[in-house]
Amino acid sequence: xxxxxxxKIGSLELDGNxxxxxxxxxxxxSFRSLCVEQGANFSFTELISAEALYRNPGMYGLGDGxxxxxxxxxxxxxxxxxxxxxxxxxxxxxxxxxxxxxxxxLAPLKPDAVDINAGCPVPKVVKNGAGSALxxxxxLMGKVVEAAVRASREALGEVPVTIKMRxxxxxxxxxxxxxxxxxxxxxxxxxxLHSRTRSQGYSGKSDWTHLADLASRVTVPVTGSGDxxxxxxxxxxxxxxxxxxxxxxxxxxxxxxxxxxTRSLLDTGAWEPVAPAERMRVAFRxxxxxxxxxxxxxxxxxxxxxxxxxxxxxxxAAAVREQVVRAQTIEDYRKILEM
Numbered sequence: 001x002x003x004x005x006x007x008k009i010g011s012l013e014l015d016g017n018x019x020x021x022x023x024x025x026x027x028x029x030s031f032r033s034l035c036v037e038q039g040a041n042f043s044f045t046e047l048i049s050a051e052a053l054y055r056n057p058g059m060y061g062l063g064d065g066x067x068x069x070x071x072x073x074x075x076x077x078x079x080x081x082x083x084x085x086x087x088x089x090x091x092x093x094x095x096x097x098x099x100x101x102x103x104x105x106l107a108p109l110k111p112d113a114v115d116i117n118a119g120c121p122v123p124k125v126v127k128n129g130a131g132s133a134l135x136x137x138x139x140l141m142g143k144v145v146e147a148a149v150r151a152s153r154e155a156l157g158e159v160p161v162t163i164k165m166r167x168x169x170x171x172x173x174x175x176x177x178x179x180x181x182x183x184x185x186x187x188x189x190x191x192x193l194h195s196r197t198r199s200q201g202y203s204g205k206s207d208w209t210h211l212a213d214l215a216s217r218v219t220v221p222v223t224g225s226g227d228x229x230x231x232x233x234x235x236x237x238x239x240x241x242x243x244x245x246x247x248x249x250x251x252x253x254x255x256x257x258x259x260x261x262t263r264s265l266l267d268t269g270a271w272e273p274v275a276p277a278e279r280m281r282v283a284f285r286x287x288x289x290x291x292x293x294x295x296x297x298x299x300x301x302x303x304x305x306x307x308x309x310x311x312x313x314x315x316x317a318a319a320v321r322e323q324v325v326r327a328q329t330i331e332d333y334r335k336i337l338e339m
Contacts, residue, residue: 003238004266007041007221007245010160010189012112014086016041017245018234018259021192021225022090022115022164024122025305026253030289033081034282035252039259042245043087044164045078047117047125050093050102053078057105076293078109088113088162092120094129096140096147103151111159114148116141116188118165118179121198132166132198138179142186149187160189164225167210170199176210177217184218192223192247202250211241223247231258231265238266254309256282276314280337283310287330300328307333 007014020027020035020043032043048060057063061075080087089111093099103114118141120131127133134141141163148161163183168174180191195210196202206226215222221244224237229251237246248258257279261271286306291299307324311317323336 002266003235004263005244009113009162009221011158012086012160012189014041014245016263017238018042018262019192019223019245019247020044020252020259021247021249022046022117023249023252024120028076028290028293029079029081029084030076030286030293031256031306032087033083033289034256034286035259036081036083036085038256039263040256041086043084044115044247045087045089047090047092047120047131048078048102050091050098053091054098054101054105062105062108072294073298076290078106080109080111086112088115090115090117090164091148092117092125092130093144094133094140096143099144100147100151103148104155107155111156113160113162113189114152114156115192116144116148116161116163116183118144118163118183119192119194119198121166121201126198132169135165135169135175135179135198136173138175138182141179142182145183145186145188161187162190162192163188164192164194166198167193167195167207168197170197173197174210176214180214180218180222184220188220190221190223190244191218192225193243194225194249196226208237208241211237211243215242215244221245225249229258231262231271234262235265254283254306254312279310279314283307284333284337286310287333291330296330297328300330300333303327303333307337 005017007017018041020040022044024046027046059071059074060078091102118134125131152159167176195206211224223245224243225247228248234246257274264271287303304325308321327333
């Protein structure tokens with residue numbers, strides 16, 4: 001039996017189990033669109049501040065409000081890509097009321113799910129009690145999930161609410177099992193686990209035994225994240241942990257091709273690397289899609305780090321990277337990369 005399988009998340013049925021993680025600074029709709037083209041079955045927006053969204057929905061292109069480059073950029077984070085048939089908007093907040101109001105404000109977007117961020121480790125998020133700080137207060141986490149479920153029922157057509165968390169705050173407080181149980185009891189239809197602690201950040205190794213343990217404990221699908229960089233990593237995670245799906249995060253930076261390769265490996269036992277020419281073609285398509293969303297100047301600034309990711313590991317990458325980080329127009333990129 002192939003490890004590539006369908007996944008049912010509450011009322012939502014997905015054709016496969018290869019997901020795009022919510023990735024700050026990367027998973028705007030342009031990049032998610034490329035991931036879908038390459039075979040991703042489900043995608044998540046980068047984390048969106050619930051407070052900012054409900055207080056100023058116009059900034060995100062929801063109703064009346066701001067316009068201009070700033071709004072275009074914010075709207076590109078939450079809007080569905082044209083080819084994105086299944087996507088979730090991820091929210092973060094340290095209080096249930098903000099999550100409730102923000103989820104209500106998502107109604108015009110018609111997301112297929114609302115995801116709660118209980119895993120982000122960065123100080124500016126956790127200092128407000130959001131992200132992985134929620135794991136220090138499992139009762140509050142349950143209230144946050146309940147609030148999202150209530151908003152989904154009232155305004156979103158009862159789309160599933162999901163949650164992404166870490167193994168715990170630190171090695172002395174590994175409480176993913178307790179937090180997942182409370183989240184599921186509150187109505188979460190899927191739990192995604194990045195099996196590192198908050199104190200680890202993105203260092204060290206993720207502990208996949210936590211994934212296997214959690215998958216054996218809860219009645220909803222468990223999605224695994226952490227140290228997924230190559231198709232073989234996804235294959236091993238699915239095989240060793242019994243999780244329902246895998247969620248590529250840092251492994252998808254500059255590499256939307258990982259979904260096509262992973263699907264091939266799971267189905268046939270082999271995969272082919274992407275030719276450099278195709279890699280560059282997709283990188284420029286990414287730039288053009290982003291420019292159409294947020295304007296050429298802003299897109300070219302945003303794409304500096306993206307192009308650095310696309311060319312990583314290729315011959316002469318260091319020299320090209322020095323030029324790319326100064327590119328200001330699409331033509332600049334073409335001259336640098338001779339496209």
